[in-house]
Amino acid sequence: MKDNTMKLEIPSKSQNEAFARVVVASFAAQLDPTIEEIADIKTAVSEAVTNAIIHGYESKIEKIIIECNIIDNRLEIIIEDFGVGISNIQAAREPFYTSRPELERSGMGFTVMETFMDSLEICSEENKGTKIKMVKEFNKPSFEE
Amino acid sequence: MLIENKKTSNKIGGKEVNIKFNNQKNTLFVDLNGELDHHNAKRIREKIDSEFDENGYKNISINLKGLNFMDSSGIGLIMGRYKLVNELGGRLFLTNVNFRVNKILDMSGIHKLVDIYENNEDVLKHL
Numbered sequence: 001m002k003d004n005t006m007k008l009e010i011p012s013k014s015q016n017e018a019f020a021r022v023v024v025a026s027f028a029a030q031l032d033p034t035i036e037e038i039a040d041i042k043t044a045v046s047e048a049v050t051n052a053i054i055h056g057y058e059s060k061i062e063k064i065i066i067e068c069n070i071i072d073n074r075l076e077i078i079i080e081d082f083g084v085g086i087s088n089i090q091a092a093r094e095p096f097y098t099s100r101p102e103l104e105r106s107g108m109g110f111t112v113m114e115t116f117m118d119s120l121e122i123c124s125e126e127n128k129g130t131k132i133k134m135v136k137e138f139n140k141p142s143f144e145e
Numbered sequence: 146m147l148i149e150n151k152k153t154s155n156k157i158g159g160k161e162v163n164i165k166f167n168n169q170k171n172t173l174f175v176d177l178n179g180e181l182d183h184h185n186a187k188r189i190r191e192k193i194d195s196e197f198d199e200n201g202y203k204n205i206s207i208n209l210k211g212l213n214f215m216d217s218s219g220i221g222l223i224m225g226r227y228k229l230v231n232e233l234g235g236r237l238f239l240t241n242v243n244f245r246v247n248k249i250l251d252m253s254g255i256h257k258l259v260d261i262y263e264n265n266e267d268v269l270k271h272l
Contacts, residue, residue, distance in 0.1 A: 014184035021214075039214075039245055046216040050183040095252070104190070106220035108253055115252060 004030065008066040012053045012081070020066055021045040027068050028075050031138045040116035041075070041136060047109040048079040048132045055099060056083030056130055073138045077117075082129040089122050162189045164196050170272045171235075172204040173197050174265060178211030186218040193226060203235035206268045210241035219246070220253045227258050236260060238268045 006027050010016045021042040028041050045066075052064045060083075067078040086092050092099070093114075098107035114120045117134040124130040163176040175193055179185070197205060205226050209215075227237045237259045242250065250256065262268050 017182050017184050018180060042214065043216050043249070046182050046214075050216070050218065054183065104186075104221045104225045106217045106224060106253060108217040108220050108249075111252055112217050112249065 003072075004070040006068050010064050010066070011061050012057045012059075012064050013061060014050075014053055016064075017046055017049050017053070020049045020064075024066065024068060024077060027070075028136075031070060031073065031075060033138060037136065037138070041077070044113045044116045044134055045077060045079070047112050048077075048134070051109050051132075052079060052081035052083065052130065054103065054105070055086070056081035058084065075136045075138070077134045077136075078131065079134075080129065080131040085126040085128055085130055086122070086124040087126055089124055093122070162192050164192065167269070170204070170269060171202055172206055172238075172268070172272060173200070173202040174206045174208065174268075176208045176211060180214035181212055181219040181222065182214065182216050183218040186222050190222055190225065194229065197229065203230070203233055204238065204272065205230050205235070206238035206240060206265065208240045208265060209243065209246055212243070212246060215246050215249060217249065217253075220249060220255060223250075223255060223259065224253070227255075231258075238262060238271075240264050240268060 008020070008023055010020060024045045025038050025042050028038065033041070049064060049066070053059070062082060065080045069076040091097050093110045095111045096107040098105045110120065110122070113132070113134055118137045119135045121133040122130065163178065165174040165176065167174055173193070173196060177189065181189065193205065207223070207226070223237070223239070230237050239259050239261045241264060242261055260271065262271065
């Protein structure tokens with residue numbers, strides 16, 4: 001498998017949630033994923049981009065950067081905003097935690113990302129922004145025996 | 146039998162929601178189509194809630210057959226509608242829950258709150 005990379009910059013408009021997840025899914029297609037794996041990736045990307053829009057930028061229109069890297073048989077997805085940041089990452093990772101209960105959010109965003117991807121790292125600094133790195137491993141094609 | 150509500154069946158911004166009603170059983174039947182994410186959730190929510198308030202239903206049944214994508218925004222939407230009917234002593238039903246949607250619903254423990262049936266006919270039998 002050849003290594004590959006892509007970078008996408010979008011404004012934090014909610015209609016870009018669908019655009020972002022479709023772009024990342026298309027990029028992932030070269031890893032020959034199953035339909036199930038593609039659905040996992042789309043869902044995780046949708047969660048991360050939605051977080052950037054409603055929590056990172058609190059609905060102000062600013063830029064979100066999405067970077068994907070393919071290294072061997074793993075896909076890294078990095079989603080970055082330059083918004084308010086997360087004051088308590090540990091609390092944010094808890095299922096059902098939401099900093100904005102008035103929005104009728106379930107608080108399941110990070111739980112979904114963690115469940116559907118093989119790893120999730122969150123780097124965040126208040127008033128600087130948030131960077132999410134998610135990795136999905138794909139089974140190496142086996143030609144043995 | 147379900148009667149299509151001509152007034153509200155106009156598709157909003159595409160095809161996310163189609164509302165049918167059943168007066169006899171005091172239940173609002175909603176078909177969700179397409180993709181349920183944060184972008185679409187707001188309009189779907191407003192559509193369901195305005196119909197629910199206007200016509201004084203007690204229960205809501207949401208058919209997920211036409212849904213081909215749902216993220217955690219869907220859990221928020223379902224939990225919110227559960228609160229709405231629960232306050233009025235009504236019930237929330239989900240029908241045609243596919244494998245993908247079920248995977249997300251499982252994480253949220255929503256199964257304990259809502260009644261999941263195969264289709265609208267099954268819901269009507271249990272009302």
